[in-house]
Amino acid sequence: MLYLDLTLQGLVQGAIYVLIALGLTLVYGLLRILHIAHAALFTLGGYLGVITFNATGSLLASFAIAMPVVGLAGMGVYELVYKPILSKPPFVALIASIGLFICAEELFRIVFGPYGISYASQPLAGVVPLGNGLTLRTAELAAIAGAVLSIVLLWLLSTRTRLGLAWRATVTDPEMAESFGVSIAQVRHLNFFVGSALAAAGGVMVGLLNNLVEPGMGAVPSYKAMAIIVLGGLGSIPGTLVACFSLGVIESFGSIYLGALLDRDAIAFAFLIVVLMLRPQGLIAVRQ
Amino acid sequence: MAYEITLATNMGIMVIFALSLNIIVGFCGQISLGHAAMFGIGAYTTAMLTKSGVPFAAGLLSASLMAAAVGFIVGLTSLRVRHDFLAITTMGVGFLFIGIVRQQDWLGGELGISSIPSAGLGKLGFMVLVVALAVLAAGLSVYLKRTWMGFVFDAVADDEDTAQLIGLDTARYKLAAFVMGSAIAGLAGALYAHQVRFIDPNSFGFVESVTVLAMVVVGGIGSVLGVAVAAAALAVAPLMFQFIDDYKLLVYGGLLFAMMRFAPDGVAGLVQRATMKRVQS
Numbered sequence: 001m002l003y004l005d006l007t008l009q010g011l012v013q014g015a016i017y018v019l020i021a022l023g024l025t026l027v028y029g030l031l032r033i034l035h036i037a038h039a040a041l042f043t044l045g046g047y048l049g050v051i052t053f054n055a056t057g058s059l060l061a062s063f064a065i066a067m068p069v070v071g072l073a074g075m076g077v078y079e080l081v082y083k084p085i086l087s088k089p090p091f092v093a094l095i096a097s098i099g100l101f102i103c104a105e106e107l108f109r110i111v112f113g114p115y116g117i118s119y120a121s122q123p124l125a126g127v128v129p130l131g132n133g134l135t136l137r138t139a140e141l142a143a144i145a146g147a148v149l150s151i152v153l154l155w156l157l158s159t160r161t162r163l164g165l166a167w168r169a170t171v172t173d174p175e176m177a178e179s180f181g182v183s184i185a186q187v188r189h190l191n192f193f194v195g196s197a198l199a200a201a202g203g204v205m206v207g208l209l210n211n212l213v214e215p216g217m218g219a220v221p222s223y224k225a226m227a228i229i230v231l232g233g234l235g236s237i238p239g240t241l242v243a244c245f246s247l248g249v250i251e252s253f254g255s256i257y258l259g260a261l262l263d264r265d266a267i268a269f270a271f272l273i274v275v276l277m278l279r280p281q282g283l284i285a286v287r288q
Numbered sequence: 289m290a291y292e293i294t295l296a297t298n299m300g301i302m303v304i305f306a307l308s309l310n311i312i313v314g315f316c317g318q319i320s321l322g323h324a325a326m327f328g329i330g331a332y333t334t335a336m337l338t339k340s341g342v343p344f345a346a347g348l349l350s351a352s353l354m355a356a357a358v359g360f361i362v363g364l365t366s367l368r369v370r371h372d373f374l375a376i377t378t379m380g381v382g383f384l385f386i387g388i389v390r391q392q393d394w395l396g397g398e399l400g401i402s403s404i405p406s407a408g409l410g411k412l413g414f415m416v417l418v419v420a421l422a423v424l425a426a427g428l429s430v431y432l433k434r435t436w437m438g439f440v441f442d443a444v445a446d447d448e449d450t451a452q453l454i455g456l457d458t459a460r461y462k463l464a465a466f467v468m469g470s471a472i473a474g475l476a477g478a479l480y481a482h483q484v485r486f487i488d489p490n491s492f493g494f495v496e497s498v499t500v501l502a503m504v505v506v507g508g509i510g511s512v513l514g515v516a517v518a519a520a521a522l523a524v525a526p527l528m529f530q531f532i533d534d535y536k537l538l539v540y541g542g543l544l545f546a547m548m549r550f551a552p553d554g555v556a557g558l559v560q561r562a563t564m565k566r567v568q569s
Contacts, residue, residue: 032372034372034375034376081545081549084549085548085549085552088552089552090371090372091319091371091375092548092552093548094319094372094375095501095505095544095548096544096545096548096549098498098501098541098544099502099540099541099542099543099544099545099546099547099548100541100545101541102495102498102537102538102540102541102544103537103538103541103542103545104541105537105541106535106537106538106541107538110535110538223379223383223494226376226379227376227380230372230373230376230377234372234373260391261388261391262384262387262388262391263387263390263391265383265387266383266384266386266387266388267387268383269379269380269381269383269384269387270380270384270387272376272377272380273365273377273380273381273384276365276368276369276373276377277365277368280368280369280373282373
């Protein structure tokens with residue numbers, strides 16, 4: 001019973017990780033950048049979601065505003081930050097990204113105040129029985145549904161559309177793709193738009209789950225999402241999904257059985273280090 | 289006067305800390321996002337030892353040795369993973385360190401360790417010691433750059449595969465860089481513990497790792513003088529200007545971002561470009 005409950009909680013956490021990490025792994029697959037500032041977009045999504053909901057009372061409006069706005073912001077980050085330094089060594093983009101993220105966190109604190117914003121009337125607050133005495137909150141169920149939906153849509157986008165074909169071609173061989181008439185700039189914009197919009201959805205979800213959006217909410221997910229995409233093999237989408245859910249479950253068991261030794265966040269990184277020492281290429285390696 | 293002495297002591301400690309990271313990141317080209325853990329290990333080691341009666345000098349030495357031992361282990365990971373993987377692994381080491389310390393009651397847990405004995409040298413004496421050690425660390429860095437080891441570090445930083453190809457034992461040199469850098473960081477951490485006389489896990493987190501990286505990056509990765517000046521300046525800036533203290537992270541984050549975006553080779557690079565006429569190729 002406890003095991004089932006822990007597994008369920010782990011899967012919920014894993015679903016949240018999916019929404020954050022998919023965008024990161026898309027960026028890494030295409031540009032080889034560890035995009036720490038992704039978590040700032042996640043937080044921005046959370047804020048837009050809660051502000052929209054409190055103004056309109058519609059959760060649908062929250063997603064409808066947060067996702068495209070944050071998607072555009074993600075494209076802006078690419079244009080203003082990453083594009084000019086793509087030719088520099090990789091640590092340059094990484095450090096710039098960390099700087100941008102710390103800066104953004106502080107800006108959220110200054111603009112929206114340090115204590116965070118709660119939903120005026122919490123939507124999706126009901127509890128759904130799953131039989132056997134197991135229950136999930138509606139918001140938790142929505143998080144899982146959101147993650148599954150994003151995975152399916154992303155899969156359809158990349159395998160069933162011309163845009164997806166162009167995207168996959170660019171990941172495999174940018175120069176060859178360009179010589180076949182693929183606009184690299186367009187693919188990159190799409191990549192940042194989709195990834196950032198997913199992060200925004202994750203931000204709204206986490207805001208709902210905790211009924212709180214606060215300036216520091218991106219910090220732990222951002223570093224953990226880094227661990228996840230590294231675990232997943234950096235740039236591999238299936239690997240990322242495996243890493244998200246396995247980390248979610250390991251954390252939820254670990255915080256019960258290893259809690260005396262490590263805190264929850266350290267469990268994630270202990271897992272990361274152990275896996276990387278055994279399999280330096282990550283759980284599912286990307287063919288180079 | 290007491291204020292200036294404290295200021296100079298803090299500057300000295302940060303200069304030592306930044307120079308220690310510069311050996312790993314600047315000289316040997318191995319990224320580390322968890323260097324504050326080494327600083328923390330030094331601080332905790334000396335705090336535990338001196339509180340149980342061990343003399344100050346022995347505390348410093350053990351702090352340094354302890355950090356060196358952990359640095360060796362972290363260095364081992366650099367033999368297994370590289371570049372982005374290494375960046376995230378070292379970040380993980382940082383989180384692991386505070387995650388473990390937080391849960392250990394005998395290390396004070398979340399509350400930290402208070403009333404750590406002072407060095408017993410008086411404020412001025414301690415400052416002189418710190419500044420002398422900072423100068424020593426700078427001297428060692430400059431010397432290191434000119435030795436055979438410094439050349440190998442250069443080669444590893446530049447192109448590890450080629451360095452290996454011409455027969456250099458890159459693994460040994462990478463380990464050496466991690467051990468030296470960590471030992472010096474441990475020393476800096478020990479000095480910090482005796483200076484503030486109170487430590488808790490939050491003083492050694494990711495933000496601190498990024499702060500010290502900012503000092504190295506702003507100074508100019510690999511430049512001893514640049515890093516020392518940047519560390520000194522960034523260490524006192526929050527104390528000198530109240531505005532910077534209130535928005536410390538905004539300023540640090542912004543600096544880090546702006547430096548990377550517009551001048552990835554740091555202040556040292558800017559100065560070099562301003563003073564030297566480069567041949568345009």
